Amino acid sequence: MFTLKKNKITNVQTVVIITNYILAAGILTLPRTSVEAVKTPDAWISVLLGGVISILLGIIMVKLSQRFPEKTFYQYCPELLGKVFGTLLSCFLIVYFLTIAAFELRVLVEVTSYLLLEETPRWAITIPFLWIGVYLLAGGINSLARMFEIIFPITVFFFLLIIMMSFKIIEPDNLRPFLGAGILPIMKGVKSTIISFIGAEIMLLLVAFMEEPKKAVKLVMLGVAIPTIFALITVVMVIGALSVNGVFHQTWPTLELIRSYEIEGLIFERFESFLLVIWTMQIFSTFCITYFSSALGLNQLLKRESRLVLLVLPAIIYIISSIPKSIFEVFKLGDYIGKISIVFFTVIPLFLLLLAKWKVSSNDQSSSS
């Protein structure tokens, strides 16, 4: 390593990590969850609002992390709250990341065994996936960031290609009326759309690794805005093609959209295989970053660098992922994660930020007096 600073990520990498973290399982189900909550074609407005709120939360978390240069949440939390509460909160964050990793893994298994590999045992789907994750993470955050840089452009290209090809089956009528039921349902919908956008919390850890932490605010805005745009396009396209009522009954409405059109004259007439490939990569990236975050947390709590953590965590993730008995329980788990994260990542960072400010000012006073 002579050219790159070890364990530092560039600005592009930061944006790509946030984007890849947010773009995950949610993109396949978001049209349904948003429509379920809003019940009108205005679901996309909720999505937009959800994105905006998520950006605001991201900014709070960045501001918090910027107060502790080169330190992750796991390191500065005990400083702020005292050892017991700090460790407790860190442990909570670790468990949170582990649960997300398990959730993504489970959704991957569900979709893959539903569409691609009907008879393959589940362990055969998960275990190679986990091993590749272990191998990647053994290279540290640099490998992780580079990997995301490879996955990101592939995803963008194929995603836009596939979604745009569904233009011809869109009925503009499906998107009307605009604001037919007023603003109230939209506000209700925000509660469920924001779950899909929770992801800025990764900044609690990433700022410590950034080459230019001063730019973090801009980067988090960009990093959340990109997936918001993707989600917006998806929701509009899916509702436009399948209509509000059509979306209700689909477990994976985005996949249904891709399956519902055929284009003749190309090598492929159907494109869900492409979508599944890029989506698998997205799940992989979300899985890796959450797995990385929890491994990082354990290492920093135990105050040592241990490869063993990398090997033990996948086993735990695997066990958590096999707890839900059916796909509905999986979605319920997802809902819980989302609800907890809203509480956790709105209240606590704001509280910590205020606490940090208060501590600094009281320190100033005590030192000056």
Add this chain to the structure above:
Amino acid sequence: MRRDGKKTPSSNPNFIGVLELDKALLQERLGKNSDVLFREFKLKKSNVSCLLIFLNGLCNRKTIDKDILPVLLEPFDLDDLELLKLTGKIDFIKKYLLPISEIKDTNSIENVTSKILTGDAALLIDGCENALLLGIKEEKTRSIEEPPSESVVRGPRLGFTESLSVNMGILRNSAENKDLIMLELPVGKRAKKSLVISYLNEIVNPRLLEEIKRRINKIDIDYVADSGYVEQLVEDNFLSPFPQVQSTERPDRVMAALMEGRVAILLDGSPFALIAPVTFSMLLQSPDDYYERWIPGTLVRNLRLMAAIISLLGPSLYISFISFHPGLIPTKLAMSIAGSREGVPFPAFIEALMMEISIEILREAGLRLPKPIGQAIGIVGGLIIGEAAVRAGIVSSIMIIVVALTAISSFAIPQYNAGIALRYLRFVSMIFAATLGLYGVTLFFLLLCSHLVRLESFGVPYTSPAVPFRFKDMKDFLIRAPIAMMQRRPSILETKDPKRKK
């Protein structure tokens, strides 16, 4: 001193000055060799005995017979005698007699022995403790030819040879540049060879240079047969399927790399120079890309990337679509594939594996044979066996198309060793496809990328310039920007002088 010499002559590191004894010392070390010749004569028909020792196969016999011996044997005239008295024997011979450009004198027997064995002639004079080493080595080298493994349509037809001095000369000849440094580092414990690292002093990153020197100095092996040894001893990760040092026979390629701030390693006896650090994108580039105008250069580059992807994933995509997800391919295509597979007794994986292995065998067989026979093998193997296999119903004709396409694609990659890496990885991807279908191919891709992003060549990420993304470097990746626009050297190398153009 002399007594010690007599007691244990072989342990004495220096010449004694008595010709008889010195001759015995040398004979003890070299006498067993039939190709070492000892020629005794009297200097200038006087009574001073001299001894010329040289290696039969390496020294230029013509120089010895026509230039050296005549001047040493021709009788003294009066001037000579006076000069001899003034200067002493050694200096007299060195300064006034021998018409040779490279003469050294040395006292060490070890030095003389090794120099004789590498092609110098040694002249011992009775009464002198120093021996003269005459550099009359005749390089055993072939003429400079076009590099067979890397031909270009447009560009210089020059290739490196096995001779280090010729290779260095070619590099020097390519442009006048006082910056170009050729630093010699000997390698090999038992059989020494000279290795030269070459770089541009004003450009190269000093930390890169230090790293390369450190790794070369660490080489501890008794003989370095080819630059391939050096490559394997200095690379970052020996478990990786990818070459982490670029080897090339083309001086223009080396020169271009030096100009980017890379370092070249030349080894005596090997026509392949090594370039470090290397990135994956370099392995898909050919000097042609730069010599042709930028539009064809760009297109060809993308074509090669496509070829790399086909040669890596072609058969595995075929397997996964046929065996796992026939529903995902268009109905008509599925029907025609099913039609051609009718009667084939094997699953797609076995079918693909059989054909891929046989085409690898064909390639290997054709490689070692003389050219005309190699071509014949290609025709017999490719056409006849393929055709017969389809007729016999062992494989489907679609499979033949897939296999032929992947084989040709892998040959479109300009670097032979990169092509090999992709070819062997293809089998891994086929196994993934056979067990997990399209999901398996995706996993294989993720695994491959995981490996690539972890790999580094002398501290430079293997996947650069794509990853870590640097917009400036993208001008020379998928797009080969017009030369007027490529104003900077690759930023990832952090050269001393990043600008190519002012």
